[in-house]
Amino acid sequence: MGWDPIAILVVPFAVGVACWWAPVNLGKALTLASGVLTFVLAVLLVPARITTALSGWLRVDALSVVFLVAAAFLYAATAVFAIGYVHPSGDPSSAARYSRRFFAGLNLFAWAMAMATVVNGIALLWVAIEVTTVVSALLVAIDDTDGATEAAWKYVLIASMGLGVALLATVVMYYAGSTVFGNSYELFYPKLLSGAAHFPPEVVRLAFVLAVLGYGTKMGLVPVHTWLPDAHSEAPTPVSAMMSGALLAVSFYAILRFYQVTAGAIGPAFPREVLLGFGVASVGLAALYLASQRDLKRLFAYSSVEHMGVLAIGMSFSAPIAVVGVLLHVLAHAAAKSTAFFGAGSVARRFGSTDVSLIRGGVGALPVSGPMLVLAVLGLSAMPPFGIFRSEFLIVSGALTDPHEAVAAVLVVGVTLAMLGLSWFTSRTMLSRTAESTPRGEPSAWIVASMAIGLGALTILGVHPPGQLSDLLTRAASELGARR
């Protein structure tokens, strides 16, 4: 199986480079093929125990596979969506240039995220996440409007500063390891974990806090989330979907890698407290911000901050069931949030805007994607039978067995407030009367297909997750130290 992670690194990169030169339609076809292939390759890794390749530089364990599957799913679904969504206006030659650049960037973005999950060691992980920043910053700026330029500048500056702190965390963790392994060694995960018990506790603590602050900037944890709503609302919608569903999760993955080492060195109590603080701040503030948004994509961006907070809070519970819930939440959030953004893209194509005050009667104007957007929002609000209901249920029941009733109460209140904000705006825009002047019908069958894929996955995760997937989540949770 050693070829599998290598293929995951080669295929999207090669397609991304090819899209730069290939005719637009060939580029679209290649992107779709690469997305589906990468997803299949990721799913093939689900039953495997541990896969290594390239003399140990690539290493895929259950934890990596969870995030790899989320990123690859987003890649495939977004490829379907982007084919229907990207219709640049203007003269044919500049439109073709825009499309070529866009699809090249989209593939490279997916490649960088996949790379982050399959490389071995916290140093290469940092490199991969920095690559995701530079590629996605260019994608945010690609529309060349005032808003896009501003959002891209804020994003690249704030995220790069954050990653500077994350690099410092990596260096400090290296120092912690050098007290055991001597001056020169490779920062591979198994190596770090094997010696973690003898690392100096104070140094590991420092490294973990720096890592949460640094990668938390990219993950969108309050108070270092400030770039996130701007970038998500101004980026082209396919990019927003991939950022929200996969990029934030990949940054969370980086935090979890530091969590593993920290828990091995000083026990899980300290990292849990740190994550709890950031998580409560994120859920609380995002729930309040959700009530005052005027733009559909900004609304979903704040919903991402809220869900990242849920992940952080979930990791602060010691019950294994909560950790399984967190990992399921990563997958379910990827499916739900991408569907919501795809729906926002459909709305933007029909109404020419995502401004809440300009959209009326979405369900009437968009007979298929409108109702699916409403369902996706219900899914995001943790309504059964969707996946987020199951994952948040697991997290809360973990909190109650822990027992952390107070935190569980805060979590439930925050999630409920967020649901109020989300459903208020969705009902105003989607479920109101459709004006006679509004044209009816779907802008693109591809958009409908992408939403059906996302909603289907979300329902499967909620109703009956496949046995192999549940097994994977349990294994990944035990890699994070959660044991029954």
Add this chain to the structure above:
Amino acid sequence: MAAVVLAPSSFSDGTEAIALVVLLTEFAMMRASLSRSQVRLYSFQSLAVSALAVFVAATQHVGDLYVLAGLSFVLKVVVVPRIVLRLLRDSRVDLATSHRLGVATMVLLAIVVAAFGFFVVGGLPVHSPSLPAPALGLAGAVILVSFLLVILRSDVVSQAVGFFSLENGVSLASLVLAAGLPLIVEVAFLFDLLVAVVVFGVLIRVHHGRSQTLSTDALDRLRG
């Protein structure tokens, strides 16, 4: 105590001296009034960091660090400043940097922040016989002042240079803390910096093309 038993070695003396130069350059960047001089100061700061790499390589006998010093010299002293200076020449506007506070206030704030960083990081329980604790404190001060540079300056060049000098501060910390970091990892870090510089350059160009200015004052549309 420990310091008495181990007489201050030339290693820690040299490291501390170079780290101090890096910090002073950071202060100079803070008060530089021209974007061009800011970029040249960055170039000088990178030179100091590269020199430290050579120094650590020679005293600690880490051969890999010579390669790293060479690469870091080429990239951070020559290539990156050239890219930014060329951007500045092409844009031909407001070469003077802008800031939100007076120069004196900024430098005072920077002193406070640097002192905070120096004592907090220097006071960390990070001990080893070869590790000069003051140099680590200086690296912490550089990192904090670079944050201040990004926050208090309101033009895109200063903010970009602030990020690059943050990276210099982290390099400083890594030379002090983790001299043995595998070469391939260090090279990957440097390569990433180069890619980031190109992206910063592209975005500065886009920003200038849209607003005919390098100031960030126009970037206030997105709120809430």
